[in-house]
Amino acid sequence: MTLSEPLPSPRSVSKFEADLLTVLRFLLGRVDARHGLHLVTTKHDSPPPCLSPNCVHLVQDSLAKGVVLYLTRAGGWRDEKFLERGQPTGGRVWNRVPLDSRKLTFSAPVLGFLTWLTAEKPDAAHDKWPAVTDPTPADELFFALAYQQLRVEPAVRNVLKVRNAFAKNPFCWLVWPADFVLEGEPQPPDFAPLFTGTRAAMLECLQPVLTHRWIVRERQKHEITDWRVMQQTGAAETAMLTTFLAAAEKANRPDLARFVLRTLSAVYRGQTPDVNFWTGSLTVNPPPRLADRVAIRRNALAFPQQAETLARWDRVARSVGYFDEEYAASQLWKEEYEAANGTDAAAKSKRVLDQLDPLKT
Known part of the structure; x- marks a missing residue:
C-alpha cells in the first residue's frame, strides 16, 4: 500500500459481534479485565443464527495475532537451547523450531465457546455449550488463556472447571492442578x-x-x-x-x-x-x-x-x-x-x- 492509496474501510459488525470480539480480546489479555468480566457475566440477547464473514475474519485475525504475541512475550523471544530432533539447538523459537511445528490451527469449538460466553451468563448456562472432543494444540492453549482470565470469577470458574476443554487440558493442569x-x-x-x-x-x-x-x-x-x-x-x-x-x-x-x-x-x-x-x-x-x-x-x-x-x-x-x-x-x-x-x-x-x-x- 502506498501513501496515496486510501486506507481500507473498517469491517462492520453487529452489536453482539462487537461484544464477542471484545470478549475475545479480553481472554487474550488485550482488554481491561473489569470490562471483559462485565461482558461475560451479563446476560445478552440470543446470538444470531450465524456470525457474519466480517466477524469470523476478525476472530481469526485476533486469535492468530493474539496467541502468537502471547507466546512470543512469554518466552519465545529468548535465545535459549532446547532439544530439536534430539540435538541441542539454540535461538529464538522461530529460528530453532520448524515451521510445521509453529503453525496454529483453531477449530470450531473456539468460536462456539466465544459465542456461548458472550450470549450467556456462564454461572447459569453451564449445559448450553457443546462438549469439546478433539481440540487442536492451539485450541488447548487458547482455552488455558481463557481460563486464566475467567477463573478469578468463582461462579464462572465452577462452571468451566468441570468441562473437558479445561479439566482435561494439559496446559491448564500445569498451572492450576x-x-x-x-x-x-x-x-x-x-x-x-x-x-x-x-x-x-x-x-x-x-x-x-x-x-x-x-x-x-x-x-x-x-x-x-x-x-x-x-x-x-x-x-x-x-x-x-x-x-x-x-x-x-x-x-x-x-x-x-x-x-x-x-x-x-x-x-x-x-x-x-x-x-x-x-x-x-x-x-x-x-x-x-x-x-x-x-x-x-x-x-x-x-x-x-x-x-x-x-x-x-x-x-x-x-x-x-x-x-x-x-x-x-x-x-x-x-x-x-x-x-x-x-x-x-x-x-x-x-x-x-x-x-x-x-x-x-
Whole structure:
C-alpha cells in the first residue's frame, strides 16, 4: 500500500459481534479485565443464527495475532537451547523450531465457546455449550488463556472447571492442578502430547511463565491455613508433577521440565530448608490421625519431592559417554542442572523431606 492509496474501510459488525470480539480480546489479555468480566457475566440477547464473514475474519485475525504475541512475550523471544530432533539447538523459537511445528490451527469449538460466553451468563448456562472432543494444540492453549482470565470469577470458574476443554487440558493442569480435583484422587490428563510437535514448541515458550508462577505459588503456600485446602492442593500438585516428569522422561525431553528445576532452585535461594516454609500456617481443620497430617504435609512439598527424579536424570546424563548417540542431549541437561545448582537443591530437598520422617529426626 502506498501513501496515496486510501486506507481500507473498517469491517462492520453487529452489536453482539462487537461484544464477542471484545470478549475475545479480553481472554487474550488485550482488554481491561473489569470490562471483559462485565461482558461475560451479563446476560445478552440470543446470538444470531450465524456470525457474519466480517466477524469470523476478525476472530481469526485476533486469535492468530493474539496467541502468537502471547507466546512470543512469554518466552519465545529468548535465545535459549532446547532439544530439536534430539540435538541441542539454540535461538529464538522461530529460528530453532520448524515451521510445521509453529503453525496454529483453531477449530470450531473456539468460536462456539466465544459465542456461548458472550450470549450467556456462564454461572447459569453451564449445559448450553457443546462438549469439546478433539481440540487442536492451539485450541488447548487458547482455552488455558481463557481460563486464566475467567477463573478469578468463582461462579464462572465452577462452571468451566468441570468441562473437558479445561479439566482435561494439559496446559491448564500445569498451572492450576488443584482446580480440577473434584473428589477422590487427582487424575491428571495425558501429558505425552506436550512433548511433540506444536505443543512442544508452545511448552518451550512457556518455560519462563511456568517458572515464575510456580515460584510465586510455592512462596505463598505458607499462607494456607486450612488442612483440607492443603490436602487438595498438595495432592493435585504432586500428581501433576509426578505424571508430567514421567512423560518428559519417556519422551526424552528433560529440557521441557526446566521450569521444575528452576522453581526448586529459586525457592531454596537464600533459604534454610524447613518444612514450615510450606506448612507452618496450618491450623484450621486438622485431621485427627497423625498419619493423615504427615501425608498432607508431604504432599505440600510437591516440588521437593521431585528433586530426586531431577537428580537421577543428572546421574544418567553424566554416565553417557562421549561417543554415545545421546551425548549431546545429555550435555544440555548437565549444563542446566549445574546452572540451577541442582545438587544443592536436591540435598536441601532431602533434608526437608527427612523432617517428616520421625525415624530420621
